[in-house]
Amino acid sequence: MPLKLYNSLTRQKEVFEPINAPYVGMYVCGPTVSGESHLGHARPFITFDVLYRYLLHVGYKVRYVRNITDAGHFEEEGKLAEDKITSKAILEKLEPMELVQKYTHLYHWAMDQFNNLPPSIEPTATGHIIEQIEMIKKIIADGFAYEANGSIYFDVIKYNEVYSKKNQPYGILSGRNLEDQLDTTRELDNQDEKKNKVDFALWKKAPVEHIMRWQSPWGEGFPGWHIECSAMATKYLGKKFDIHGGGMDLQFPHHECEIAQSTVCNHEMPARYWVHNNMITINGRKMGKSYNNVVKLSELFDGSHPILTQAYSPMTVRFFILQSQYRGTLDFSNEALQASEKALRRLMDAYEWLKAQTFTNEKKPKDAALDQQLNTWVNELAAFMEDDLNTAKVVANLFEIVPVINSLKDKHIAAEAVSGVTWQFVQAQLALYIEQVLGIRVESGANRKQLNSVIHLLIEIRKEAKAKKDFATSDKIRNQLMEMGIQIKDDKDGEVSFTFS
RNA sequence: GGUCGGGUGGCCGAGUGGCUAGGCAGAGCUCUGCAAAAGCUCCCACAGCGGUUCGAAUCCGCUCUCGACCUCCA
Structure with missing residues (x-):
């Protein structure tokens, strides 16, 4: 029997058929490493780990790409462009990349704790600035993006006009139509650079105080949030791949924008199956x-x-x-x-x-x-x-x-x-x-309550033995535990602690 | 306001027309020196009101209600 997946794009369960079996390409949006991962982040990574494991189990050769967003993007587009990673770095007196490194390590540690298999490729946004710039150039050349004050914006209205005729209007994934959005999008400050408020940034000019910056044909700046995923997915999985995953909250605008960018560049919808996990509340x-x-x-x-x-x-x-x-x-x-x-x-x-x-x-x-x-x-x-x-x-x-x-x-x-x-x-x-x-790992003894309780019991017995000057028993417990890799320590205040070696 | 998704027993959570979901908690029993563990049994719920149907948690309508997204978000 075939695997069926719920495709957010078509809003129904569909039989999963790889484009080029037995190979499967899967892209999942990874974390922004400007802070530590929380419980909510655990869900997509565990969900897609199980999907990855299942695909491997049924015999597919899967290339699983999960990015790391380390370039930083805006707190709120339209406000004075403020880079999340940069502002946090100043607070912590760390270099931006030092901060990125720290949280990347923590993230990898957490993924390992969860027994998530590492992805096949884990590309970073900062490692793919050139690819992103190339993609933006292509979008400009095709007339779907424009420059304003050293920043580049995607022309959503034009995209919608052209691609509505090809049955792929902007908003196809999330079920929004552009007219509604034009009416309802909240007013942001500093919108004047954009032709229209629904346009989104592909490249932002870096203000002087902005530390993370790269040279581009449009001056020094940094990439917009959405373009990195499009660039890296295309680079490693091709113009069209099988599965694109992520949290439901990314459906709009992130994945919608990815679809628009990639479609302009590659002339096709980037992924066949869009899979979204729901939130932890x-x-x-x-x-x-x-x-x-x-x-x-x-x-x-x-x-x-x-x-x-x-x-x-x-x-x-x-x-x-x-x-x-x-x-x-x-x-x-x-x-x-x-x-x-x-x-x-x-x-x-x-x-x-x-x-x-x-x-x-x-x-x-x-x-x-x-x-x-x-x-x-x-x-x-x-x-x-x-x-x-x-x-x-x-x-x-x-x-x-x-x-x-x-x-x-x-x-x-x-x-x-x-x-x-x-x-x-x-x-x-x-x-x-x-x-x-399911990827459930038999947990190590160090994490088991029972083992800890047993050790505490032995410690009590040893204390009693010591009180009776029964050092043979006391030493036997200590030495035997030591042989098992559990070290008993008599602390100065009379308390006893232990560690696993 | 727009788009989308929910409301299931004390709690978490499956389930799209009829057949026990499952877990945890709670009750009883068995086993047991005691306890724990384990097994067995019980706890048979589907927001409300209508409708369709031989039959609805499941389909339709209305009402109430909760949440997500609407350019930070897994």
């Missing part, structure tokens, strides 16, 4: 800087944000996200995360136990109905993934299987109830779906 509101409700990933992992009642491991967060389908909003709360934490532990305990078992090649089950049921649940996993990546249903089926595994473990059912062949099949498919497709 907190108390029903989107998580975002403007709402002051941002929980950074590092805060989530160590529990340091005031809204958090505890820390949540990266796999808990990943699992939380996978328990919903990517196109719906997902509401964050401590309660919901704690539910995911417990559920994940139950799933993984059963899975890890099953993984360690050996089964026979016996084909005949004693309980044919149960045997059949297990096969059905496992076989449905593929169908759920094919249905627009319904990871929620995949997870639900995994939880149908968990009690059967635990029943086997606790000998509530006999191993022979289900055939050895079926057990082997369950083993293999669970490994495939849990670890390969």
Whole structure:
């Protein structure tokens, strides 16, 4: 059965057919590295990681391109052009690129924590200024952009006139028509450079105080926000590629502008399937800087944000996200995360136990109905993934299987109830779906509550032994733990701490 | 105001015409020295009002309500 994806462009689920199978080109809008990633950012990266993993699993050769926006763009177009990265850098007394480097590292660290596979290519905006300039030149030559005061703007009205005739008006992705926008776009200051307020910047002239600047045919400046994705996608995936992904909030204007730019340059719609994930909300509101409700990933992992009642491991967060389908909003709360934490532990305990078992090649089950049921649940996993990546249903089926595994473990059912062949099949498919497709990593001991509790228990016993001057016991605990890579430290204040080596 | 998407049991969240979603929490039982874990059972909800239909959470209409986007945004 074929994979079906919901295409935002056509507003329906469509069978996924690569342009040039078995090769698949996928572009996903990456982060702006002017700050630390937050929980909201986790969703697209985990969603598209699962899509990437699934495409690889079914045998495609995927080139996954995810950019890093390090050139900075405007706080608000039309205001005095203020570069987000530059202003932040001054505050932190860092060079812009130093700041970019810092947050790029943090971003990569978070991606790794989530067990996201690295993309095939991770291009930076600053590394592709030449490509962006070339693209802008082409758009000007074709008459769809104009210069004003050293800045270049895309002529949206003209584009719309010409491409409406080719059934591709401006706004085709987000369902907006230009007339409405002309009426409703809010008035911004300093609009006089633009012929029309719906026009967007391809290149901005850099004011004297602007640190990030590049030489261009139009003087020193910096690229507009939208052009980088078009330039890098075209460079690495070609004029037309298979999948373009990103958050729903990028649909307009970002992706709309990408479509316009790329179409003028390359004479075709850049991507076939536009895939957008929905937002993570907190108390029903989107998580975002403007709402002051941002929980950074590092805060989530160590529990340091005031809204958090505890820390949540990266796999808990990943699992939380996978328990919903990517196109719906997902509401964050401590309660919901704690539910995911417990559920994940139950799933993984059963899975890890099953993984360690050996089964026979016996084909005949004693309980044919149960045997059949297990096969059905496992076989449905593929169908759920094919249905627009319904990871929620995949997870639900995994939880149908968990009690059967635990029943086997606790000998509530006999191993022979289900055939050895079926057990082997369950083993293999669970490994495939849990670890390969959903990308859930068996968490290291250092992150496990149970292990920490055990160590604390041993520390208590050791304290008691020491109080009774039973140093043999006390030293045995310390030395044995040391051998396991856990170092006990007697602090000066009488407290005991430990570290993993 | 325009465009788009929602409102499902205590919480999170699947589900587009009939068949148990699932998780967490809660209750009972089994197991158990106790506890935990695990298993079994229960908790059978779909914003409201109409309509279509043999039958609707699911289709249609209206109402109420929440949110996203409208040139910073994953």
